Amino acid sequence: MTLRFIARRALWTIPVLILIAVVTFVLMHLAPGGPWDKDPGKRNVDAITLKNLERLYGLDKPAWRQFTAYMIGDFDHEGEWKFGAIGGNLGPSYRQRGMTVQDILFKAPAGKPFTESRFGYSVRLGVLALFLAMIVGIPSGVIAALKQNTWIDYLVTLITNIGVSVPNFVMGIFLVILFAVQLKLVPVAPRTWTDPRVWVIPSFVLAFGTMAYTARLMRSSMLEVMRQDYVRTARAKGLSETRVVTIHMLKNALIPVVTILGPALAGLLVGSFVIESMFAFPGIGREFVQSISNRDYSMIMGTTLIYAVLIVAANLSVDVVYGLLDPRIKIK
Amino acid sequence: MSTVDYAVTELSAEEQILARPVRSLWTDAMARLKRNHLAIVGLIMILFFLVISFAAPLIAPHPPLKVYRGMSQLPPVFAKVSESGVKADPRFFFGTDSIGRDVLSRVIYGGRASMLVGIIPVTVILIIGTTIGLISGYAGGWVDNLLMRLTDVVYAFPDLLFYILLMITLRETYFGRMLGGMLLLFLALAVVSWVGVARLVRSEVLAIKEKGFIEAARSVGASNSRIILRHILPNTLSPLIVWAAFSIPRMIIVEAVLGYIGIGLRLETNDNAFFISSWGGLMSTGQASITSQPWVLLTPSICVALVVLSFTFIGDGLRDAFDPRMR
Numbered sequence: 001m002t003l004r005f006i007a008r009r010a011l012w013t014i015p016v017l018i019l020i021a022v023v024t025f026v027l028m029h030l031a032p033g034g035p036w037d038k039d040p041g042k043r044n045v046d047a048i049t050l051k052n053l054e055r056l057y058g059l060d061k062p063a064w065r066q067f068t069a070y071m072i073g074d075f076d077h078e079g080e081w082k083f084g085a086i087g088g089n090l091g092p093s094y095r096q097r098g099m100t101v102q103d104i105l106f107k108a109p110a111g112k113p114f115t116e117s118r119f120g121y122s123v124r125l126g127v128l129a130l131f132l133a134m135i136v137g138i139p140s141g142v143i144a145a146l147k148q149n150t151w152i153d154y155l156v157t158l159i160t161n162i163g164v165s166v167p168n169f170v171m172g173i174f175l176v177i178l179f180a181v182q183l184k185l186v187p188v189a190p191r192t193w194t195d196p197r198v199w200v201i202p203s204f205v206l207a208f209g210t211m212a213y214t215a216r217l218m219r220s221s222m223l224e225v226m227r228q229d230y231v232r233t234a235r236a237k238g239l240s241e242t243r244v245v246t247i248h249m250l251k252n253a254l255i256p257v258v259t260i261l262g263p264a265l266a267g268l269l270v271g272s273f274v275i276e277s278m279f280a281f282p283g284i285g286r287e288f289v290q291s292i293s294n295r296d297y298s299m300i301m302g303t304t305l306i307y308a309v310l311i312v313a314a315n316l317s318v319d320v321v322y323g324l325l326d327p328r329i330k331i332k
Numbered sequence: 333m334s335t336v337d338y339a340v341t342e343l344s345a346e347e348q349i350l351a352r353p354v355r356s357l358w359t360d361a362m363a364r365l366k367r368n369h370l371a372i373v374g375l376i377m378i379l380f381f382l383v384i385s386f387a388a389p390l391i392a393p394h395p396p397l398k399v400y401r402g403m404s405q406l407p408p409v410f411a412k413v414s415e416s417g418v419k420a421d422p423r424f425f426f427g428t429d430s431i432g433r434d435v436l437s438r439v440i441y442g443g444r445a446s447m448l449v450g451i452i453p454v455t456v457i458l459i460i461g462t463t464i465g466l467i468s469g470y471a472g473g474w475v476d477n478l479l480m481r482l483t484d485v486v487y488a489f490p491d492l493l494f495y496i497l498l499m500i501t502l503r504e505t506y507f508g509r510m511l512g513g514m515l516l517l518f519l520a521l522a523v524v525s526w527v528g529v530a531r532l533v534r535s536e537v538l539a540i541k542e543k544g545f546i547e548a549a550r551s552v553g554a555s556n557s558r559i560i561l562r563h564i565l566p567n568t569l570s571p572l573i574v575w576a577a578f579s580i581p582r583m584i585i586v587e588a589v590l591g592y593i594g595i596g597l598r599l600e601t602n603d604n605a606f607f608i609s610s611w612g613g614l615m616s617t618g619q620a621s622i623t624s625q626p627w628v629l630l631t632p633s634i635c636v637a638l639v640v641l642s643f644t645f646i647g648d649g650l651r652d653a654f655d656p657r658m659r
Binding site for chain 2: 012015016019020024027028030031162164165166171173174176177182271273278289293295304307308
């Protein structure tokens with residue numbers, strides 16, 4: 001039963017991903033101007049060169065063929081089969097010549113581990129932010145619930161309300177101006193990211209919204225658990241307060257927080273592009289924003305697909321986790 | 333004699349009950365909203381921002397596009413002296429930007445774009461989404477099925493990515509240039525958000541459809557359109573109002589994010605145009621000079637934060653007012 005539910009839910013992501021790819025591709029095609037129109041060097045590409053370039057990149061083919069070539073694969077101009085996105089090939093970057101999109105995003109500099117790639121940097125930042133959000137969010141939610149209607153509770157509620165409603169990047173702007181510009185604790189755009197200290201502010205800024213959300217979720221979940229009969233029973237048995245709180249309350253109250261871990265990480269990865277540009281962080285988010293201003297269409301499409309896969313996977317994980325935890329939820 | 337007078341002036345118990353003012357759901361909700369201080373503060377803030385942005389020419393101390401030569405990079409009045417030792421000028425309350433334009437005036441004018449981006453798409457989305465939701469929920473069958481599949485797909489589409497894609501690819505087209513890119517942004521917002529409203533209305537309709545008063549209306553021969561418009565629609569309004577209060581700030585945030593990464597509204601450069609600046613656009617220029625003139629970035633950011641918070645307060649207040657059990 002559960003397996004069938006998971007399988008069905010997973011299969012449903014396929015049309016969604018295809019639709020996302022189609023919409024992205026159609027929009028890219030509607031955009032006026034070809035990839036070489038906005039050449040930074042303003043080189044005049046003559047007709048023959050243009051034709052050769054188009055042949056090289058497969059742009060002389062009809063639109064649907066370009067789409068299948070991008071997604072699945074096609075024979076290139078030398079008659080050789082090349083896989084598309086499903087084979088991990090996101091095509092050549094239009095701006096950074098001689099580089100493919102997947103190389104730029106996933107390949108670390110020579111001799112460095114994968115974590116030094118752009119994607120690796122973003123994942124490290126995202127994981128660090130998630131960790132911060134949890135170690136700050138969970139305890140503050142628990143304390144607020146245990147001290148309900150005291151000043152601690154009101155303070156936590158106020159901060160979480162602000163953190164949840166004020167968008168991440170606006171909060172980021174405030175924190176950057178406070179910590180980097182005014183207090184000068186960290187440089188606004190650090191030269192290297194080898195020093196662990198420079199990671200603190202960007203990950204804190206990125207984590208702030210999730211932190212507030214976690215605290216709020218933890219508080220309401222704790223409040224609900226505190227009123228349960230089994231908590232009263234545990235107290236009546238004469239268990240120590242610490243034992244009641246940790247074993248009986250926390251263990252159950254943590255369930256909703258656990259279910260948001262996956263989507264929270266995906267959200268942090270996808271939502272980091274503003275924070276990454278703000279700190280000149282060498283991750284895929286900054287690459288995405290740069291490709292937007294450079295109109296590097298293949299890069300935009302590649303990054304969008306990666307982000308879309310992350311989000312769809314995160315949504316799938318929520319549904320699956322909820323489906324496993326709550327047998328009442330069934331897919332039609 | 334006096335006893336008779338007494339009987340005339342005093343109302344009977346029955347009359348007293350009748351004389352009590354009628355309290356509908358709406359007056360009840362309004363009474364509860366008025367007691368919510370945060371919501372009232374939010375309401376006042378929004379009114380304040382609406383007034384200053386639409387009466388911008390009367391309120392702004394300087395023309396927003398005017399370049400004051402030799403007055404560039406002035407710090408705000410409360411900072412007195414900037415990092416580079418430039419003294420503040422009391423005529424420029426929030427200082428000036430890197431080419432000498434008054435930050436305060438630009439922010440005041442920028443409020444127009446943000447306010448409209450919040451209000452107009454939400455209104456359009458409400459109309460479209462409610463209509464489709466009413467039809468789908470009331471009619472059921474294949475219409476309903478189609479809508480549900482469509483909403484599944486649109487829900488799965490990462491919305492910020494969609495906005496970004498649409499803004500990049502279509503901004504150079506004729507449509508993308510209309511009203512300074514405003515129409516394109518409205519379209520992007522509407523395409524993503526109408527399904528949420530349609531789903532909300534549909535679920536309300538499904539619940540209301542089974543209630544006794546609908547059956548009563550049908551039994552006295554009310555037509556379908558009368559049942560939908562007079563009996564079902566009014567009962568879906570309160571969740572819709574709450575939805576609107578939470579959605580307006582979402583739209584404002586989208587404008588700010590897009591503007592910030594440089595693909596927002598295209599603003600007009602003549603003094604008489606209506607949209608001369610936007611908060612997102614100002615944040616984008618502010619980011620470029622974040623270390624030397626943080627106030628250029630800070631001022632529009634504070635405005636966005638305040639407006640978003642105010643709407644959240646109003647939304648929370650409305651939600652509690654309409655359904656006190658949800659607290």
